[in-house]
Every structure is written in structure tokens, then in C-alpha cells.
Amino acid sequence: MSPRRCQTRPVSRRRGSYAIEFAFVLPIFVALGGGVLDWGWYFSQEYKVQTAAKVCARTGVATDQAEDPEGTAEAAGSAALTEQGISGTTATLVATPVGATPEEMLTCDVTVPFTALVGLVPTLPSLRAVVTMRMEDQP
Amino acid sequence: MTHRRRGNALVSTLLLVTLAGFAALVVDIGYGRTVHYQLEAAADAAVHAAAPFLDGTEAGVASARASAFAVAAANQANGSPVALAEADVVTGIWSGGSFTPSTSAEVVNAVKVTARANLSAFFGQVAFGVEEINPSASAIAVMPATDMPGSVDCFLPFAVPLCALQAHPAGTLASIDFQFSVAGVDNSAWGTLVANPSSIEIRGFLNNCEAQGAARVGDSVNVNNGEVSSGLQEIANVIEGSATRWDPATLGTQPDRMTQSAVSASGYGGTLEGPILVFDQGNVACDSISYVQGYPLVGFAWGVVYDVRAAGGAKTIKLRINNNVAMDYGTSGGGAVDAGVIYQPAAMVVQ
Structure with a gap:
């Protein structure tokens, strides 16, 4: 019978190599996991901002020209943001008339600073939505 | 490489693909949904602008279509103006809760717009082999009968x-x-x-x-x-x-x-x-x-x-x-x- 040869490294060395492999893989997993959380959060907040911009534009274009459609639109957009848990004080919401009658439009531009939940992967610094609609009341 | 090392590599790869799958679900679908909402806003704006031109005349239908194109292009999805194809703007008859396409100017009372985009997937290709995401959104607006004000x-x-x-x-x-x-x-x-x-x-x-x-x-x-x-x-x-x-x-x-x-x-x-x-x-x-x-x-x-x-x-x-x-x-x-x-x-x- 031939002598048995040891074909594996000692247990302590194997554990060391696992630790090194784990150290390599862990950051990738954490980055992916953190990215999933942050970008998921980003998209959910983006939806809220988009909704607010839509409410802003829709309200503005339904308002008579003589009744301050821009101001009405901005107030409606701010209310929509607040309703969805986004503080209006940190948001920038501007309603601007575009073009001239009979194709006058109203653009609502909403920008809200974005704070990532985890912050391990790069995200955009702010959320922005722009919606343009045609004024119903074309003087 | 020993069996155990190969096993570890396999487990790591599977985990990575699984995580990439989750990332694909969250990031790619989230990205697609975000662009979908932008398309939806553009489609809503386009039909809203187009419908008031439907006055029973050919000129009205032409104006409605032109307005739909113009207003859609004034909105952006995925950072670019929403460009409609001719087939994306359809006039028709809205009755009983359903839309029937029609080009007859005398009878059409509604307009339907479909806005589309083509996006490249971030993680979908790794996890599922999906290279493109194609979100789209449709909207229909109706002009109330003009014999009765709203x-x-x-x-x-x-x-x-x-x-x-x-x-x-x-x-x-x-x-x-x-x-x-x-x-x-x-x-x-x-x-x-x-x-x-x-x-x-x-x-x-x-x-x-x-x-x-x-x-x-x-x-x-x-x-x-x-x-x-x-x-x-x-x-x-x-x-x-x-x-x-x-x-x-x-x-x-x-x-x-x-x-x-x-x-x-x-x-x-x-x-x-x-x-x-x-x-x-x-x-x-x-x-x-x-x-x-x-x-x-x-x-x-x-x-x-x-x-x-x-x-x-x-x-x-x-x-x-x-x-x-x-x-x-x-x-x-x-x-x-x-x-x-x-x-x-x-x-x-x-x-």
C-alpha cells in the first residue's frame, strides 16, 4: 500500500482563502443590494414628482387665463407633493406659459432634491419632472 | 481546482446572478415605469390638446392631429421629446365606454394617442437576456357633444x-x-x-x-x-x-x-x-x-x-x-x- 498523500491544504489556510474570496465578493453584493434599495427608492419618488407635475399642468390649463393659471397650477402642484409626503419647502415648482394663442401651453417644472437611503452607489442629486399641456382657455 | 472551490465559485456566481436579477427587477422595471409615466403624461397632454379641435370637419381632424403631435413633442420621456408616428394618433368614436377607430370627420368625437419609447436594459440582459424595454402609454380624450355645454x-x-x-x-x-x-x-x-x-x-x-x-x-x-x-x-x-x-x-x-x-x-x-x-x-x-x-x-x-x-x-x-x-x-x-x-x-x- 502506498502512503497516503495529503491533497488539501490545512483547514486554517482554507479558511483564510474563503475569507479573502468573501472579502472580494462582499462589496459587490453590498453595492448591488444598496443600489437596488437606492434606485428603487429613487424611482418611487420620481413617480410622485411626475404625478405632482401632471396635477400642476392639468390644473393650470383648466384655469381661465384671467384667473392666474400659473399661480393656481403651482398651488395645486405643491399640494400634490405635500399629499404624497414630499415637503413643498424643499421643492422647486415653476409653472410657465409657453407659446402663443391658439397654441398657448403651460409647462410645469418640478425639481425635488433626492437623498439616497444607503448611498453606496451613485444616484442623481435631484428628481425632476416636466409636463406641458395646452391651455383650454385660448383668448 | 478542487470540488469545494468549484462549488464556492458556483454558489457565488448563482448569488451574483440572483442579485443581478433583483437589480434588473428593481432598476430596469423602475426605469421602464418611470419612462412609462412620462409617456403617459405626454399622451394625456396630447389627447387633451387634440380633442377640442374635433368639430365635425376635416380641418378640425387635421388640427387635432397637428396639435397632438405638437403637444407630445413639447413633453419629454427619457430625456428626449416624445415623437409620435402617424399611426400613433387615431381618431374615432367613443361610445358606451369603448373606442372605435374612425376617420370620418362628421362622426368622430374622440382621439387616441399612443406614445412609445425604446430603452436599453441595464441588468435585464445579465439576468434574463432582455436587451430592450419598450414602455408605451395610451390615452383617449372625448369631446363632449357640443349641443350641451359642460x-x-x-x-x-x-x-x-x-x-x-x-x-x-x-x-x-x-x-x-x-x-x-x-x-x-x-x-x-x-x-x-x-x-x-x-x-x-x-x-x-x-x-x-x-x-x-x-x-x-x-x-x-x-x-x-x-x-x-x-x-x-x-x-x-x-x-x-x-x-x-x-x-x-x-x-x-x-x-x-x-x-x-x-x-x-x-x-x-x-x-x-x-x-x-x-x-x-x-x-x-x-x-x-x-x-x-x-x-x-x-x-x-x-x-x-x-x-x-x-x-x-x-x-x-x-x-x-x-x-x-x-x-x-x-x-x-x-x-x-x-x-x-x-x-x-x-x-x-x-x-
């Missing part, structure tokens, strides 16, 4: 069922006797947005038609066919004091006063004019209105009240109704009543 800021406290108007050709003056509480001819009612209005409130509404605020198609009409004699007498008072006189050019020959008219002979000739609520009572017969809270308001007719019988015989209001009013009425006085302004109906995004 809202008024002022109205007289009368209501008439839609079926009663449909008995008269659109665009013509209909002579209708409003009769209360008479079996078989009970064709009208006091109609308000206020639940259970008192006689005092009804008289107040007759003297100030803005007292109830604006009414819009879709509101609930509360119908009361009680005679409310004091209300009928108030109509007579308003007619007698009205500065608006019967106009033969638009209303035809003035009928004689009713027997037992509450309007005095000297005051006869005045009119009380304004929008009247039109409600849909479904399958209930047009001549058997009952006391109901919450009929749907489906439109308005222009009513010219000229005679009333408040006592003796059937309690009756005589009036002419035009169910195809022009949209530029402006204000007109009706005695103490300010008849108000009828607005151009707004396009309704229905889907």
Missing part, C-alpha cells in the same frame, strides 16, 4: 330629463309645459345641487341663479317635483319685473297668457332666462319624475320661462327650451336673475 356658473332651479329633450330635434326651439305632480304629464321638477331645498331657498335661487355655485356635468341633481306654490309665485314676480322681454325674432309669436296665470296682464311679456339642468333618469318614463336625490347631471339647456300658473288647475310653468345653445351666450339679464355664462365644454380624458 358647465355653467349659474342656473335656474329647474331640471328636465334628457329623454324629454331628445323628443325634440337638436338645434330647435322646443315649447314645453313644465307640469308638477300631475299623473302622466309630470315632466319636470325643481332641480338643485342642494339636497332638500326649502321653498325659501328655491325662491332665493330664482332671484340669484349663482346662489348654488357652478354646476358641471357629472354633478348630482336633486330633483323635487313638489309644487312649491310660493316658488311658482316667485317666478311670476320675476317675470313681471324682468327687463328681458319676449323676443319674437328668436322665440316666435308669443303665446297667450294661460288661464289663471300668476303673471299679471300688464307684466306679461317679460321672461326669466338661464341654463336649466338636464339629468338622466335612466329607464324611468319621461313623464313620471319622482322625488330623487342624486340623478346624474348630463348637460344643460337654455330655458326661457314666460308664463306660470301657481294656483288653480295644474301647476304649470310655460317655457321654451333650446337644447342646442350657442357657446357664446355671455350674460343676459332676466329680471333680478343674472343668467350667467355658459362655457365651452372641456375635453375629457376618459382612458
